[in-house]
Amino acid sequence: MSTNEQQLAWIARAAVILDSFxxxxxxxxxxxxxxxxxxxxxxxxxxxxxxxxxxxxLPLLDWVNCAAAAAFETTPERLLGRPSAATTPADATADRAQLFESIRQSGFTTGYSGTRIGLTGRRFVIEDTTLFSLQDPEGNPAGHAAIIGNIRPETTFCYKTSP
Structure with missing residues (x-):
């Protein structure tokens, strides 16, 4: 695919995201x-x-913006093409499966919170996230998208010992 074709596909995918939302x-x-x-x-x-x-x-990430790349501690180019399931820690895969089943039924969900993992291995929490099904201009299923409202480090606990 030529650079021009890639750019046109990127523009079309953004339109699918915005139109589906x-x-x-x-x-x-x-x-x-x-x-x-x-x-x-x-x-x-x-x-x-x-x-x-x-x-x-095995869905692959095919559109990311700068804020998403920053959340996953990488560049958009390095994030594109990765399996979207790889952004979820292994201990959260059941939650992710349940989430996508909910989206299949209603088309979207809002207010979602969950743990994700960056390319460096750092875990973080996404909050106030809207996940939704995508449809191409002909009405065919075209994947899913997420708009992450808030990102914060995963809570860690510091256990103090007596002096």
């Missing part, structure tokens, strides 16, 4: 400019983490 939640994620390329650039720089995966049996 509007269709399911009844509101815009961000103000739209009327230009798909400008909207894609705005979504890429959006202050909340945005990421999406495709419909493969």
């Amino acid at each position: 509007f269709r399911l939640l009844g509101r815009e994620l961000m103000p739209r400019s009327g230009s798909p390329s400008a909207d894609a650039a705005l979504l890429y720089e959006f202050p909340l983490a945005v990421l999406a995966h495709n419909t493969a049996d």
